[in-house]
Amino acid sequence: MPGRTVVILGSGDIGLIMARRMTFEGCDVKACVELMPFSSGLKRNVVQCLDDYDIPLMLNHTVVDIAGHDRVEGVTIAEVDEKTKKPIPGTEQYIECDTLLLSVGLIPENELSVGAGVDLARSTQGPVVDENYETNVDGVFAAGNVLHVHDLVDFVSEEAARAGEAAAKYVISGKADKGTGVPVQEGFGVSGIVPQLIHPKQLTDQPVKFMFRPRDVYKGARICVDVDGKEVLRGKPHMIMAPGEMASLSVDSELFKKKGDISNVTVRLEVRA
Amino acid sequence: MEKILTCIGCPMGCQLTVTLDENGAFQSVTGYSCKVGKEYAPNEIANPTRMVTSVMLVPGSRTPLSVKTARAIPKRLIFDCLNEIRMATIALPIKIGDVIVPNVCGTGIDVVATRNLK
Numbered sequence: 001m002p003g004r005t006v007v008i009l010g011s012g013d014i015g016l017i018m019a020r021r022m023t024f025e026g027c028d029v030k031a032c033v034e035l036m037p038f039s040s041g042l043k044r045n046v047v048q049c050l051d052d053y054d055i056p057l058m059l060n061h062t063v064v065d066i067a068g069h070d071r072v073e074g075v076t077i078a079e080v081d082e083k084t085k086k087p088i089p090g091t092e093q094y095i096e097c098d099t100l101l102l103s104v105g106l107i108p109e110n111e112l113s114v115g116a117g118v119d120l121a122r123s124t125q126g127p128v129v130d131e132n133y134e135t136n137v138d139g140v141f142a143a144g145n146v147l148h149v150h151d152l153v154d155f156v157s158e159e160a161a162r163a164g165e166a167a168a169k170y171v172i173s174g175k176a177d178k179g180t181g182v183p184v185q186e187g188f189g190v191s192g193i194v195p196q197l198i199h200p201k202q203l204t205d206q207p208v209k210f211m212f213r214p215r216d217v218y219k220g221a222r223i224c225v226d227v228d229g230k231e232v233l234r235g236k237p238h239m240i241m242a243p244g245e246m247a248s249l250s251v252d253s254e255l256f257k258k259k260g261d262i263s264n265v266t267v268r269l270e271v272r273a
Numbered sequence: 274m275e276k277i278l279t280c281i282g283c284p285m286g287c288q289l290t291v292t293l294d295e296n297g298a299f300q301s302v303t304g305y306s307c308k309v310g311k312e313y314a315p316n317e318i319a320n321p322t323r324m325v326t327s328v329m330l331v332p333g334s335r336t337p338l339s340v341k342t343a344r345a346i347p348k349r350l351i352f353d354c355l356n357e358i359r360m361a362t363i364a365l366p367i368k369i370g371d372v373i374v375p376n377v378c379g380t381g382i383d384v385v386a387t388r389n390l391k
Contacts, residue, residue, distance in 0.1 A: 044281040239283065242284040
C-alpha cells in the first residue's frame with residue numbers, strides 16, 4: 001500500500017471506488033474533495049463507497065497546498081467560489097495525511113488510434129465514428145473507453161457488440177459505399193456525442209444509438225433530435241440528468257433515411273423554463 | 274427514530290427520511306419522488322447487502338488474484354468477509370469461478386475467483 005491516511009481529490013467513479021478500496025485495504029480515507037457542487041460519479045457509488053464508510057464528500061472544495069518534502073504530510077483544502085472555481089481566502093483547512101490520491105478525469109488512450117491515422121473528436125478526445133463505430137479509416141472500428149469514457153461496462157459490451165458486428169460484415173463483404181457522412185452536432189446541454197457522424201445511405205433497420213454526457217445537472221430535460229434544424233424527435237422528460245451518468249437515446253433509423261439528402265443532425269436538451 | 278438514506282436509483286439521489294420503530298424495524302418513508310425510492314428504503318433498512326470485491330496474493334504468482342462474493346452479502350459482514358479472504362490460502366492454477374472461500378462468514382455465499390491464473 002502506498003500509504004495509510006489518504007485524501008482523495010476528485011469524486012468521479014474512480015475516486016469513489018478508490019475510497020472504498022483504500023478503506024478495504026486498511027487505510028483511513030479522511031475526505032473526498034470535489035471542485036464541483038456535485039459528484040460526477042454514480043449516486044450508487046457515492047452511497048456505497050463514501051456514505052457506507054462515513055467518508056466525507058467535500059463539494060465545492062479543492063486542494064490548495066501539499067505539505068511535506070520526502071513524503072506527503074498533509075494537504076490544505078479550501079472552499080471554492082461556485083462560479084469562478086477560485087479558492088475562497090479564509091476557508092482553508094489542513095488535513096493530515098500521508099497520501100493524496102488524484103482522480104481528476106479520464107480521456108481515451110489514443111496512441112493506437114493516432115498511429116492508425118484515425119481522426120479524433122475534440123469533445124470526447126477519442127476517435128470520430130459513425131453509427132457502426134467505424135472511424136474515418138476504412139475497416140478500423142472503435143468501441144469502449146478508447147472511444148469515450150464509460151460509466152458502466154454493460155454499455156461497453158453493447159457498443160462493442162455493434163462495432164464487432166459491423167467489423168465482421170466489413171471482413172466478409174469488404175468495403176461498402178457508405179455515401180456521404182452527415183455530421184452530428186452537439187446542441188444545448190450535450191457534450192461528447194457519439195457517434196459524431198451518420199451515413200444515411202448505409203443505415204439498416206437497426207436504430208441509431210446516441211450517447212453523450214449532459215453538460216450540467218438538468219431537471220425535467222428532454223433529449224431532442226433535429227434534422228437540418230427541424231425537430232424530428234422529442235424525448236420524454238428525464239426527472240434528472242447529470243454529467244456523471246451518460247445519457248443515451250436510440251433513434252429509429254427511418255428518421256434519417258426518409259429525409260433524402262440531409263446535411264446535419266443535432267442532438268440537444270430542452271429544459272422546461 | 275429517524276434515519277436519513279440517499280436513494281441510489283438515479284442521479285436525483287432523493288434524501289429519504291425513514292421512520293423506524295423501537296426495534297429498528299422499518300415503519301415508513303418520506304422524501305422519495307418515485308416508487309424506486311419507496312421500495313429501496315425498506316430493503317436498505319431490513320437487509321442492506323453489498324457485493325464485496327478484493328484481491329489476494331497467490332504463492333508463485335506475480336499477479337494478484339481478483340475475487341468477489343458470488344452474490345451480495347449482508348453489509349455488516351463486509352470487513353469480516355475481507356478478513357476471511359485475507360486468511361485464505363490458495364494454490365495455482367486458478368480458473369474464473371473457482372471457489373476461494375466457501376460459505377464466507379457463514380452466509381452460504383462463496384467468494385470466487387474473477388480471473389484465471391496459471
